[in-house]
Amino acid sequence: MNEKDKIEILKDILFTDDREFEERISKRVDMLERTVNKKKQLSKKVDPLIEHQLAEFAKSIPQTLGPTITATLKEEIKNHKDEVVDALYPVLGKMVKKYVAQEMKLLSEKIDGQLGFLKSWKRKFKSIFSSKSEDQLMMDELSSAKIEQVFLIEKDSGILKAGYVKSKTIDEEMISGMFTAIKSFVEDAFEQKDQNLELIEYELYQIHIQSFVTHYIAVAISGNYSLSSKNKLQDIIFDFYHRYMAMNLDLVFDTLNAEKKIIPVRRDTLERELAQSFGNARI
């Protein structure tokens, strides 16, 4: 036994623990390498199977879970009707409104088609007895909304500044006050300071309200007040207001002008213009 062998024996005796530790680590590293290799191989085989199963599961959800989900939803809706309606109304409301409008239009067209024949004969007879041409009568039928009364009202006080009426009704100044009170009440009640009451419906009459900064115009209309009538009426109102009222607003906003005097427009002038603008208007 030479010196080298002796040293090795001595090392064996002195570092037994370290050697065992080294062997254990070596074994673990081998085991880990094998495991990783196995998982990679396993994954290659298993992944497609899992994906296929998941796809199958997704396809089968309506059959397997559908009845359970439906039953749960039914129960929830039954127990929380108001909440469900609240949540769905904004979305469904618009859809329903659009659908109903479209269906009504279709229905109306169908009825018009059915009655067209009768109507044309009725119009022919009417034309013979009324000395009006068929075209004129047709125009009369189409523009059935009629302006009955117009009020130009000071917004805050509700004081009537001018009015136009076809036939005298109850006191216009009291009506103007009531319109203003109703308008204030509704606008206050909904706490919408930037929004204005636009329409009051009363049996066969509709009152269109167009608000401006200092005044508003209320127009009482009878007959079929359609969207197209509303557009025509608004054009007339805007034209009138631009010509006879908005000139004061120019002064209000003219900061260079030191003396911001409001130009008063005489009531009789306004009433004449109201009659001219609204009296013969077709809407």
Next chain:
Amino acid sequence: MQESKKIVILGHFGVGKTSLIRRFVSNSFSDNYKVTIGVHITKKVVEISVGKNISLILWDLEGTDDIKTIRSSYLLGTHGAVFVFDVTRPSTFQNLNDDLKITTEKLPDVPLIVVGNKVDLVDLTDLNSILKENNINSDFLSSAKTGESVEELFHKMATLLHNHA
């Protein structure tokens, strides 16, 4: 051209605001909706001098025990105000000066007339001492029942408004 002015009639519940207006205005339509929107509107043309008329648009506001709760939008554009109290019910005038202070804050620069109503139900001497005790100065003591001072108070308002303009 006849001027139109907006007058608001204020006061506690049951002081006789509506009765005063009914006495003053003969033509009026149903006031059933007052319960709904809290106001009833009537009109009366008052002659303040020969050939000079003012049209008073009277806003009869629903009575309230707390004047602060009056709907502010109904007070917009007001030209004149009438504050009515009931001389037979101290609860309607005990805080009158505070109520009037709030009213003038809500309606600055607006002519205000203070009216003690139902004067036909009390002894005038007793009433005057009660009002003095409570430090109350009323412009008119009226009775919607007998008509006492009703025409006068609205005429005074019309004159005030004419001079105020």
